Amino acid sequence: MAKDGPGGEKTEKPTPQRLKKARKDGQVPRTQELGTWLGAVAASFLLPAMVGRSYDGAQALFRQIGEVAERPDVAAIQVLLGQALSTFLAAALPLAAGVLVVGVLSSAAQGGIVFASKPLKPSLGKLNPFPGLKRMFGGHGLWETAKALIKTIAIGVAIGFTVDDAKMLVASSGSMPLGTVASVFTDSALMMLRVAALTGLVLAVADYMVVRMQSMKKLKMSHYEIKQEHKQQEGDPHVKGHRRAVMMAQARNRMMTDVTTADVLLTNPTHVAVALKYSSSFGAPRVVAKGSGEVARRLRELAAEHGVPQVRDIPLARALHGSCDIGQEIPPQLFTAVARVLAFVMQLGAKGIKGGVHQPGFTPPDTEGLPVAGRRRATPVAGGGTGA
Missing domain, CATH: 3.40.1690.10 (secretion proteins EscU)
Structure with missing residues (x-):
């Protein structure tokens, strides 16, 4: 018996039949990093619009609050609460919808949308701590550590680019209009978010390549398994x-x-x-x-x-x-x-x-x-x- 089982050493690429079965079982190579950082990029462009809408809506609400305070009325209060809710939804829904669409598209780009029930089935093997320890201290754990370090460095670089503007802003904030201060702070925060998100995207692509390589390695087949698969297909009366x-x-x-x-x-x-x-x-x-x-x-x-x-x-x-x-x-x-x-x-x-x-x-x-x-x-x- 070979070290990889009765089929011998697994050195051959998976057949289309094996890939189809793996996809049906939910074994599709994908990384969560891609959706996360694409969502961050989308948020960096949608947030200014959301803030602008929120600011305009808040101004209108504060004026109505003053009018209701002068002439309190139950019906007016109900109208005010309805307008506050609609203002919040009008500001937040575009951001939430944009992030949702980006997440779905990123998942579809990594092998499509797959609905698999097998990963949800209870299994005693999932309670075994040794595979988790192997991932933690093996090559997977090293890669996760490297990703964390790169992300930390990227965020540090982004902060370094914006800290000088922030220092100057704090030093002269007393002589600057409030709108200018808010605008500079907003621009700095958005730039920091975009630099971190772009770095994360590069890491996400690299992570996807690593995950795909690991997945294909797990799906490799031996010569014996390929022969058995061909025999099963040829011998299946439905196929014949x-x-x-x-x-x-x-x-x-x-x-x-x-x-x-x-x-x-x-x-x-x-x-x-x-x-x-x-x-x-x-x-x-x-x-x-x-x-x-x-x-x-x-x-x-x-x-x-x-x-x-x-x-x-x-x-x-x-x-x-x-x-x-x-x-x-x-x-x-x-x-x-x-x-x-x-x-x-x-x-x-x-x-x-x-x-x-x-x-x-x-x-x-x-x-x-x-x-x-x-x-x-x-x-x-x-x-x-x-x-x-």
Whole structure:
């Protein structure tokens, strides 16, 4: 038994099936840092607008408070409280909505929105303290420590840039208008917030790369696991049935398309149908479509729609249907019989006759030793029809 289990050492990239299962289980690499710092950036631009609205709304409210104080009235007080609530919501909702949208977009950018119930299920393994200790003192813990140090340094640099302006402001605040003091303090605080947020964004991108690398490492597979997965997929009757149905549908569609360009359609006249096509690039005429029952009926309909001549030759149609697969050249034993049919079709074309159903009454071909389609014995055929 190898060190990574019975499957051997996990050195291979996860297969799409493993990634799909991991995503279903909620194992999507993502970092909370991205949403946090994008929210901080958004807040640094939305806060001034919120403060401005709050200031204007507060001024209007204070004027109304003075009016209500001069003429106290229950109805006026209720109106005042309603206006205070609407002013607060009008100022706070844009900020909350902006941060919410940024958080959702940041989550979607890290693998989309995933609803997984498995992480919420109770598990005794979550009570095991050793994985937590390993993360705390392992590589993950070192990375978290490094992130904290970088963020602290970034905030310190931002404070260093703004402290000189703050000192000058405090020293001369007595001779400056209150509005100027508030404006300088606001600008300094916003700059500090933006510097810290931009630094956090850089850290968030790096953290995402680290988290993704760790997640892909956990999902790595061994050669044995990959082989077992392939076996399970190949052996699944639903997968095999679906694959077979798709292949049959594709073959049927291709066959129905090929019959529209065939040179002739040989019929039984109603039980089987075989479409032939000849080209100078072929060694011999080929069967491009065939079928029985309902498939034969559809082939006759398509031949009639596209002007493909239909020749009723029961022995030849049965022999070709039973001995040839779609795309296969006719057997040498039937060369003479098929040549007579193609020559007959060429004569029709020379007379300007296109399509139609014809029964020239040729001599039956020699079919000794060839499998021949019959009326009672059903055999599967390519393209979804059945021979009989």
